[in-house]
Amino acid sequence: MRYSSVYLLCVPALVLVGLLLAAPLYSTVAQTFGGEVALFGRYGAFFENAFNRDVFFRTLKIALITTVIAAALGYPTAYFISQAGPKWRSLLILCAVLPLLTSSVVRSFSWIVILGRKGSVNTLLMKLHVIDAPLRLLFNEISVVIGLTYLFLPLMILSLVGVMENIEDDLMDAATSLGAPRIKAFFAVIVPLSLPGLVVGAVLVFTGSLTSFTTPQLLGGDGSTVLSTLIFRQAMVLFDWDGAATIATMMVVLTLSVITAINMAARRLNPAA
Amino acid sequence: MPTLELRKICASYGDNRILTDLDLEVADGDFVSLLGESGCGKTTTLRVVAGFLRADSGGVLLDGEDYTRRPPNRRGFGYVFQSYALFPHLNVFDNVAFGLRQRKVAREEVRRRVDEMLEVVGLAALRDRLSKSLSGGQKQRVALARALVIKPDLLLFDEPLSNLDAKLRVKMRVEIRRLQQEFKITTLYVTHDQEECFSISDKVTVMNDGVIEQFDRPEHIFSQPASPFVARFVGFENFFQLRHQGMSDGRHQLVAADGTKFEAPDRQTIPGGRLLGAVRPEAIALGPAARTGQAGEIAGSIAFRTYLGRGYQYIVQTALGDLTVNGEDQQPFATGDTVTLRVPPDRMVLLGDA
Ligand SMILES: Nc1ncnc2c1ncn2[C@@H]1O[C@H](COP(=O)(O)OP(=O)(O)OP(=O)(O)O)[C@@H](O)[C@H]1O
Numbered sequence: 001m002r003y004s005s006v007y008l009l010c011v012p013a014l015v016l017v018g019l020l021l022a023a024p025l026y027s028t029v030a031q032t033f034g035g036e037v038a039l040f041g042r043y044g045a046f047f048e049n050a051f052n053r054d055v056f057f058r059t060l061k062i063a064l065i066t067t068v069i070a071a072a073l074g075y076p077t078a079y080f081i082s083q084a085g086p087k088w089r090s091l092l093i094l095c096a097v098l099p100l101l102t103s104s105v106v107r108s109f110s111w112i113v114i115l116g117r118k119g120s121v122n123t124l125l126m127k128l129h130v131i132d133a134p135l136r137l138l139f140n141e142i143s144v145v146i147g148l149t150y151l152f153l154p155l156m157i158l159s160l161v162g163v164m165e166n167i168e169d170d171l172m173d174a175a176t177s178l179g180a181p182r183i184k185a186f187f188a189v190i191v192p193l194s195l196p197g198l199v200v201g202a203v204l205v206f207t208g209s210l211t212s213f214t215t216p217q218l219l220g221g222d223g224s225t226v227l228s229t230l231i232f233r234q235a236m237v238l239f240d241w242d243g244a245a246t247i248a249t250m251m252v253v254l255t256l257s258v259i260t261a262i263n264m265a266a267r268r269l270n271p272a273a
Numbered sequence: 274m275p276t277l278e279l280r281k282i283c284a285s286y287g288d289n290r291i292l293t294d295l296d297l298e299v300a301d302g303d304f305v306s307l308l309g310e311s312g313c314g315k316t317t318t319l320r321v322v323a324g325f326l327r328a329d330s331g332g333v334l335l336d337g338e339d340y341t342r343r344p345p346n347r348r349g350f351g352y353v354f355q356s357y358a359l360f361p362h363l364n365v366f367d368n369v370a371f372g373l374r375q376r377k378v379a380r381e382e383v384r385r386r387v388d389e390m391l392e393v394v395g396l397a398a399l400r401d402r403l404s405k406s407l408s409g410g411q412k413q414r415v416a417l418a419r420a421l422v423i424k425p426d427l428l429l430f431d432e433p434l435s436n437l438d439a440k441l442r443v444k445m446r447v448e449i450r451r452l453q454q455e456f457k458i459t460t461l462y463v464t465h466d467q468e469e470c471f472s473i474s475d476k477v478t479v480m481n482d483g484v485i486e487q488f489d490r491p492e493h494i495f496s497q498p499a500s501p502f503v504a505r506f507v508g509f510e511n512f513f514q515l516r517h518q519g520m521s522d523g524r525h526q527l528v529a530a531d532g533t534k535f536e537a538p539d540r541q542t543i544p545g546g547r548l549l550g551a552v553r554p555e556a557i558a559l560g561p562a563a564r565t566g567q568a569g570e571i572a573g574s575i576a577f578r579t580y581l582g583r584g585y586q587y588i589v590q591t592a593l594g595d596l597t598v599n600g601e602d603q604q605p606f607a608t609g610d611t612v613t614l615r616v617p618p619d620r621m622v623l624l625g626d627a
């Protein structure tokens with residue numbers, strides 16, 4: 001077999017990607033510029049509407065908050081897992097990914113049970129007399145953030161553990177022997193060296209949260225519409241396919257710009273990565 | 274400059290006991306090596322000294338001060354790792370400056386001292402290079418500079434040269450010794466390379482399975498090993514069980530199980546219990562079969578011959594078992610030849626047989 005013919009092996013995958021990804025993407029983007037409107041007319045119209053603007057910034061805000069919380073919770077967890085012995089490590093990783101094995105619908109529903117008026121959280125707080133009346137924990141931005149964090153935390157942990165495992169143990173010892181207390185050594189050595197894992201994790205969590213549909217649909221209320229649920233409404237309730245395509249295109253652009261921004265920030269912090 | 278003392282150190286990983294009642298003293302300004310086979314606990318000992326590993330019991334003292342529970346960042350020891358452990362995200366300058374910055378040394382002085390140290394180890398030209406883009410020898414120098422620049426009270430090396438090629442190893446070990454003497458730093462050096470160890474150390478500690486077998490000057494370890502283990506380690510290959518039969522002509526008179534007589538110089542003290550005589554392959558004289566009845570004569574026949582480049586090595590079958598003997602180039606013996614071996618009295622070392 002000639003070497004170049006090896007490339008032929010890629011053809012089936014390329015055809016599949018072309019048919020299922022590139023073509024629909026092209027037609028979606030093309031649709032937003034078609035018809036009797038000015039060049040960016042549909043985008044302008046979208047942002048003229050105050051409700052749409054709120055949805056846009058809320059989506060961005062929820063995705064960012066989820067990413068930050070997932071990073072804050074995932075970082076120590078991942079470090080702990082990476083420092084555990086080999087036996088414990090596999091067990092802990094299994095525990096971390098276990099939620100990924102159930103459907104996101106089921107996982108979102110479980111939060112309805114936990115956060116509802118008569119859910120476990122409210123019942124417990126009432127019993128302890130911390131509160132008199134049940135808190136409104138469900139169908140708002142908080143419940144969406146909680147649901148999304150729960151959904152995507154494993155991805156953050158996994159990408160961090162992968163990187164942290166490969167940081168040489170001797171580096172922490174080297175830093176402490178040179179006079180750095182453990183906590184300072186952690187920030188001087190582990191943090192910069194695990195940045196690539198944080199970037200991958202952040203990108204996964206951010207894009208996942210930005211585009212997720214089930215969780216905001218089930219856990220969000222009328223006041224917490226996000227772009228994905230808005231697309232659903234435009235397309236399936238209002239049958240405004242042009243409008244839905246416009247929002248979809250914006251989400252793609254938004255995702256790509258945030259990924260670029262995160263990457264650039266990471267490169268500035270750590271030129272070696 | 275301070276003296277390091279280890280007192281009855283016991284250390285383990287989990288339930289696995291690695292060091293047992295280890296005593297060691299490194300005197301002021303001395304260069305002491307820990308020599309031993311892979312897995313005998315050399316790195317573990319260094320890690321206890323550095324404070325990376327907490328000993329189960331026993332004490333680490335520096336100049337009489339108890340360091341046992343002091344965290345590594347407050348010990349002020351320089352540690353050179355086998356893997357170098359350079360910070361891959363920092364350049365050469367920042368790697369070397371790391372320790373000074375932890376000590377809140379002023380910016381200007383950090384610059385001056387780091388540049389000075391890079392000059393000393395010959396890396397001034399590479400100061401802005403990322404550490405992961407360096408060659409093995411260059412990394413080794415950075416690691417050395419990084420440990421030296423903090424003016425450590427004690428310098429610890431864990432097989433620092435094992436990843437370098439043979440030529441560079443010799444060059445670097447001379448350099449390490451030169452710097453150690455120039456800065457007069459008390460040093461504990463781990464290696465499993467005998468030659469390296471003997472060539473640069475003031476004293477050598479031979480370790481076996483978590484205990485110290487002998488602590489002595491390199492020349493003594495080489496000529497007067499204190500245990501069968503050390504003897505084997507430094508190249509004694511022939512051992513016979515002996516019985517002591519008193520003194521005569523100012524020499525120890527000894528006899529082997531088959532009646533062969535041996536003599537040994539009286540400067541050797543006789544260990545109690547069972548005796549073992551140890552002889553190097555090159556110490557035994559090999560000649561054609563001819564008995565004179567003198568002590569130290571063994572009859573045998575050549576069982577096997579290998580060429581060493583400089584002379585031959587023979588495995589000789591004797592009543593005392595198979596002995597390893599080195600012979601000259603001129604008239605090699607052939608397999609099956611009957612020969613007589615002579616062990617000169619002053620070439621036999623007497624050991625207690627554990
Ligand atoms: N982190 C660890 N956890 C468990 N056991 C360990 C650990 N590090 C070392 N050991 C065990 O402790 C024993 C001594 O190890 P140590 O690293 O001190 O050997 P060494 O003399 O330095 O050997 P080498 O010349 O191969 O470096 C070995 O049997 C090793 O398997």
Ligand SMILES: [Mg+2]
Binds near residue numbers: 431
């Ligand atoms: Mg070792």
